[in-house]
Amino acid sequence: MAESKNIDGRAATVLLCVIAFAAANANLAFASACNFEAQGEGRVAAVIDARSFRMEDGREVHLAGIETADAAGKADGTPALSALVAGRGVVLRGETDAPDRYGRQPAFVFADAGGASVQGLLLAQGEALVSGTVADMACAAELAAAETAARRAKRGVWADTEVIKNAESPGDILTRIGRFTVVEGKVLSVRQAGATSYINFGRRWTQDFAVTISRRVMPTFEAVGISLKALENKRIRVRGWVESRGGPRIDARTPGQIELAGEN
Template sequence: MKAASSRAAFELRVERNATSPGNVTRSLTFIAAAVLLASHVTALATPCQFESQGEGRVAAIVDARSVRLDDGREIRLTGIEATAATKQALTSLLVGRDVSLRSTDDTPDRYGRQSALMFISESDTSVQAMLLAQGDALVSAEVSDKDCAEALMAAEAEARRQKKGSWADSSAIKNAESPDDILAGIGRFMVVEGKVLSVRQAGAVTYLNFGRNWTRGFAVTIPRRMIPAFESAGMTLKSLENRRIRVRGWIEGTTGPRIDVLRVGQIELLGANEPGVRP
């Protein structure tokens, strides 16, 4: 439902019910609700309107991040990583539906897949944002457009606040102080929260250490080439010492778990009172 049509429906209802003084308060309430709804939809939709990369009908769900159109094209949904519920959610949302594609580049990857944001019919809200808002996907932080990335993160944050989908499980966010739990998910995409105990430079890599035992504790690694990007975003790596952060990425390591950070969006600074933050 588009923001404009949503607001129009509310205003029509207001007009029909505002014929007596006793309905004035309710009329104002309807108008306020319409404005809030329109603002929420626009916030999710507007920032991610990239160049059109064609249309098609979804013929099949290939996997939790890829679909096949009826013309044979395989589309990879950019901007998200899958959870256990993503594939089923995609099946419910997309099979047999007409979709449009938007991205900054339609060049296929080495597997022949075209990466894009996907929109159902005339919707202004991407499928990615829908999945995130339901708690059925995680933001991958691979979208480089700042406004679009923020909109996707906002959709995920709201689902997390409401404990929707995968966020209903307390283990959806891993505790940086429990490295064995994180290491058990090696090779998976995870979201981890914790306090950075130290920031150390070793050669061309900066380490954010979350444990006293650097060998076995959880750590985030950031290559030197990423430092200018963090500084441009107003975040110096040394300033992260003693700060609580949320980091997302693929778990690597052998004795101790690691996440390699290759995009600024993989790290979020946390406030002390944010829901879900562990003490």
């Protein structure tokens, strides 16, 4: 009986988030911008973790375009994904069905024909974060809108006021080494050293937080009109995996990892 109540509660939460997401993004409820070419379909046999599941035919599917949302005291997001796809038939969509290095099929997942993607629903619940790696601008904007709606409503992980780390607190960011993190702050300077550009948020370059961008990926930033020097004195939000190279670093490989934040 208790388990039944828990399931009913999760279902109700999912339904409310679906309604809220549809209301805020009415057009997306009928035609998702992430509705890429079909790459297969089938029934979900088991949910592996907050971002992946196994199909009845043995394929492992990894949700593209999002990362796990985690915060202090917040439970694993696996139940949220289970509530959406466990035991259900799903359609997989994407630009390619090529497996990733772990043998999983990255895909946008749809449990309802013509409805929002599972990714969009998880973002709307505050159970995931936008990865910033989706190249298709319409799809990326759709995912960002879902995340923004959850953040403004303080749903899910966004109930924690410290989800977005302060760029002026490098020690706090260093606690996130090896984890996907969103950092916000004002850019102090942009410098280039060898084949790497540095977006600096402090004067102590060996200790303060910085974003690194390799010369080989710069054309992708330039193609969408991002000038790194123009970011100086702007407040930006950056997302990615935290590394420690003297101070905390996030390596930006795609334009979607960087966005203007607040008033500029």
